[in-house]
Amino acid sequence: MGDGSALSGAGSTDEHRAASAAAEAVARHSYGKLVAFLAARTRDVAGAEDALAQAFAAALADWPVRGVPVTPEAWLLSVARRRLVDTARTHHRDGEAAAVLALLAEVAEPHDDDAVLPDRRLELLFVCAHPGIEPAARAPLMLQCVLGFDAATIASAFLVAPATMGQRLVRAKTKIRQAGIGFEVPTREQLPQRLDGVLEAIYAAYAEGWADSTGADARGRNLAEEAIWLGRLLASLLPREPEALGLVALMLHAHARRDARRDADGGYVPLAHQDTRRWDSSLIDEAETLLRSAAALRGPGRYQLEAAIQSAHSVRRNGGLPDWAAIAQLYEALHQLTGSPVAALNRAVALAPLQGAAAALDALAPLAADARLADYQPYWAARADLLAQTGALQEAAHSYERAIGLERDPAVREFLQQRAARVGAA
Amino acid sequence: MEYMLMIHADPAGLQALRDAERSTALAAYGAYTAALQQAGVLREGNRLRNADTATTVRLRGGKTEVLNGPFIETKEQLGGYYVIDVPDLDAALSWAARCPGASHGAVEVRPVWAMDQP
Numbered sequence: 001m002g003d004g005s006a007l008s009g010a011g012s013t014d015e016h017r018a019a020s021a022a023a024e025a026v027a028r029h030s031y032g033k034l035v036a037f038l039a040a041r042t043r044d045v046a047g048a049e050d051a052l053a054q055a056f057a058a059a060l061a062d063w064p065v066r067g068v069p070v071t072p073e074a075w076l077l078s079v080a081r082r083r084l085v086d087t088a089r090t091h092h093r094d095g096e097a098a099a100v101l102a103l104l105a106e107v108a109e110p111h112d113d114d115a116v117l118p119d120r121r122l123e124l125l126f127v128c129a130h131p132g133i134e135p136a137a138r139a140p141l142m143l144q145c146v147l148g149f150d151a152a153t154i155a156s157a158f159l160v161a162p163a164t165m166g167q168r169l170v171r172a173k174t175k176i177r178q179a180g181i182g183f184e185v186p187t188r189e190q191l192p193q194r195l196d197g198v199l200e201a202i203y204a205a206y207a208e209g210w211a212d213s214t215g216a217d218a219r220g221r222n223l224a225e226e227a228i229w230l231g232r233l234l235a236s237l238l239p240r241e242p243e244a245l246g247l248v249a250l251m252l253h254a255h256a257r258r259d260a261r262r263d264a265d266g267g268y269v270p271l272a273h274q275d276t277r278r279w280d281s282s283l284i285d286e287a288e289t290l291l292r293s294a295a296a297l298r299g300p301g302r303y304q305l306e307a308a309i310q311s312a313h314s315v316r317r318n319g320g321l322p323d324w325a326a327i328a329q330l331y332e333a334l335h336q337l338t339g340s341p342v343a344a345l346n347r348a349v350a351l352a353p354l355q356g357a358a359a360a361l362d363a364l365a366p367l368a369a370d371a372r373l374a375d376y377q378p379y380w381a382a383r384a385d386l387l388a389q390t391g392a393l394q395e396a397a398h399s400y401e402r403a404i405g406l407e408r409d410p411a412v413r414e415f416l417q418q419r420a421a422r423v424g425a426a
Numbered sequence: 427m428e429y430m431l432m433i434h435a436d437p438a439g440l441q442a443l444r445d446a447e448r449s450t451a452l453a454a455y456g457a458y459t460a461a462l463q464q465a466g467v468l469r470e471g472n473r474l475r476n477a478d479t480a481t482t483v484r485l486r487g488g489k490t491e492v493l494n495g496p497f498i499e500t501k502e503q504l505g506g507y508y509v510i511d512v513p514d515l516d517a518a519l520s521w522a523a524r525c526p527g528a529s530h531g532a533v534e535v536r537p538v539w540a541m542d543q544p
Contacts, residue, residue: 159519375465404454405461410529417450 015064022068023059030073032146036120038080040183045127045145046173047084055079073117121146122237123183125230128172129197130181137172138201139208144169146233147226157208157223195238199247199303202230206251211408224255235290245294246304249287253310256283268415276317284314305334309346324353341370342378349382357389377406381416384423393423428469428538429518431508435531436501437476454526462510462521471508502531509538 031052038048055076069075088101127133128141140158143149155165175181186194209224231248238244260278263269291307309330313322331347334340348363364383373379384399400420407413440448462468477496484491496503506527512518515535522533 159516159523161515161519164515375461401457401460402464405457405459405464406524408523408528410526413454413526414450417453 013064016060019060019063019068022063022072023056026072026076027056027148030076030117031148032121032124033117033119034073034077034080035145036124036183037077037117038084039145040120040123042084043177043180043183044173045176046170047087048080049145051080051083051087052076054083077117119237120183121233122185125198125234126185126194127176127181127183129194129201130176131194131197132175132179132181133172134168135200137168138197139204140165140169141172142201142230143205143223143226146230149226157205159208191241195241195243198234199243202227202234203247203251203303205230206254210254224251224258227251228255240297242294242297242299243301243303245290245297246301246307249290249294249307250303250310252283252287252290253307253314256280256287256314262411266411268409268411270415271313279314279317281317284317287311288314302334302338305330305337309334322353324350328354341367341372342376345373345379345382349386352386352389357386361386361390375406377403377412380406384416384419388419388423396423427514427518428509428511428540429515430536430538431471431510431518431522431525432504432534432536433506433508433525433527433531434502434534435505435527437503437505438501439530451526451530458525459508461524462508467510467512467521469509469511471506473506474504476505477503505531 034052035045035048038051039045042048058079059072059076063069063072085101124145125142128145129138133141140151140154143154143157144151151166151169152162154169155162158165160168185191206224206227209222209227228248228251231244231251235241235244235248256279257271257274259280260274260276261269269275287307288311291304291311294304294307309327312327312330315322328347328350331343331350335343335347344367345364348360348367351363352360361383364386367373367379380399380403384396384403387393387396387399397420400416400423404413404416404420407416440451443451459468459471462471477499480494480496482493482495482497484493508525510518510521512521515537518535522528522535525533527533
C-alpha cells in the first residue's frame with residue numbers, strides 16, 4: 001500500500017508493528033477480494049474502498065490492543081460493511097438509503113468461522129476493463145481496486161499528473177455506479193472480446209513497470225511484479241483461456257531477463273548481449289510450461305505469439321542461437337493479427353541476421369511514413385543500427401540522434417550515445 | 427496547448443563532470459532539442475547562465491531595490507526552459523520525461539497562460 005492508502009500511519013511499538021504487518025498481509029492477499037465482495041451488489045467501488053480504508057484504520061487501532069483476530073479478513077469485512085450501512089443512513093436521501101440498505105442486506109454478515117469469502121475478483125477485473133470505461137482508466141482502475149495502489153503512485157507509473165489520474169479514477173467509478181456496470185463474468189459469446197480488454201490492461205500495467213528499469217517505484221512496489229500477480233490471478237480464475245496463460249508466459253519471459261538488462265556499472269545491455277546466466281531460469285521454465293498448456297488449448301492469439309517470440313530468444317540460455325526465421329514469421333503473424341507497426345518493425349529487424357541489414361532496411365522503409373513510429377525511440381535505434389551495418393554512417397548518426405532525443409532512460413540514452421559516437425568517429 | 431518545461435538542476439553537478447561526460451550531457455540536450463523540433467512541437471527554448479549572474483529588482487515602499495543574485499537561493503536552479511505546443515498535459519509530461527534534465531534534476535511543467543486567454 002502506498003502513501004495515503006489504508007495502511008499509512010502505523011505506530012512504532014511492537015504491537016503496532018505486528019498489527020500493521022498483519023493488516024498489510026491481509027491487504028496484499030484480500031484487498032481486491034474485499035472490494036469486489038463489498039461493491040458487487042451496490043456497484044459502488046469508491047464507497048467500498050472508503051469503507052475498507054476505515055476498516056483498516058480501525059484494525060490498526062484495535063489489533064495492537066486486542067490482538068489480531070483469528071479471521072482478519074472477516075473482521076475487516078464486518079467493520080467495512082457496518083461503515084457502508086452507516087454511510088448509507090447518513091448521506092443518502094430516504095428512498096436511496098433504503099435501496100442501498102436493501103442491497104447491503106444481501107451482502108451477508110460473515111461469521112467468524114466462515115473463512116471462505118466468495119471470490120468476486122474476476123467479476124471486478126471485467127468491470128475495470130469494461131468497454132464503458134475509458135481505455136486509459138482501465139489498468140489504473142485495476143491497480144487501485146484489486147491491489148489497493150493509491151492514485152499518486154499510479155499517476156507516476158503512467159506518467160500522468162496525479163490530479164488527472166485522480167479524476168480519471170473517480171470518473172470511472174462514477175460510471176460503474178451510474179451506468180450500472182454489472183459485476184458479472186461475460187457470457188461465452190462476449191468473453192473473447194471482453195477478455196481482450198482485461199489482458200490489455202494487465203499488459204499495459206506490466207509495460208509501464210518494465211520501462212521503470214530501476215525495478216521499484218519510490219514506494220517500493222514494483223508495477224511489473226504486481227501486473228504478473230494480476231495475470232496469474234486471471235489465469236488461475238480462467239485456466240482454460242489460452243490467451244490468459246499466454247499473457248502470463250509473455251510477462252514471465254520478459255521478467256526473467258530483468259536483471260540482465262544492466263551491467264555491474266548500471267549500463268544498459270541489449271538483449272543480444274545479455275549474459276544468459278543472469279536470466280532467471282525458473283521463470284523461463286514456468287513461462288515455457290504455461291505456453292505449452294496454452295498451445296494445447298488450441299486458441300492462438302496475440303499474447304501467445306509474443307510469448308513464443310520471447311521463447312525463441314530464450315534458447316540462448318542453453319547455448320543455442322535464436323531461430324530468426326521463426327522469430328520473423330511470428331512477428332509477421334503478429335502484424336497480420338494486430339496491424340501493430342511495432343510488430344512490423346520487429347519483423348524487419350529479425351530479417352537482418354537472415355538476409356542482411358540492407359534487406360532489413362528495405363522492409364523498414366514502408367514504416368518511415370507511419371506517424372505512430374515518428375516519436376518511437378526503438379524505431380530510430382533499430383534504423384540507426386541497420387544503417388551503421390550497411391556503412392551509411394551519416395544517416396546512422398542522424399537516426400541515433402533522433403533515438404537519443406526520444407529516450408527517457410538515462411542508461412539507454414548513454415548506450416545510444418556510445419553507439420552514435422562509434423559511427424561518428426568512423 | 428503551450429507548456430513551459432522548466433529545468434531545475436544543481437549546476438555543480440554539471441561542473442563536476444569530466445569534459446567528455448559534460449559534452450555527452452550537452453549532446454543529449456542537443457538530441458532532445460532536435461527531437462522536439464522534428465516532432466514539430468518546439469516553440470522556443472534556451473539555457474540560462476548560472477544563478478550567480480542574476481540580478482533581482484523589486485520596488486518596496488516607493489524605493490527600488492536592486493540585489494545581486496536570484497530571487498530564491500536554492501541549490502537547484504532554473505537552468506533552462508523549453509516552450510512546447512502539444513495537445514494536452516499528458517503529452518507535455520511525456521516530453522518532460524524525455525528531457526535529460528529529468529534524470530539529473532527536475533522538470534517543472536506549467537501551462538502557458540496567453541495574454542488573450544481568460
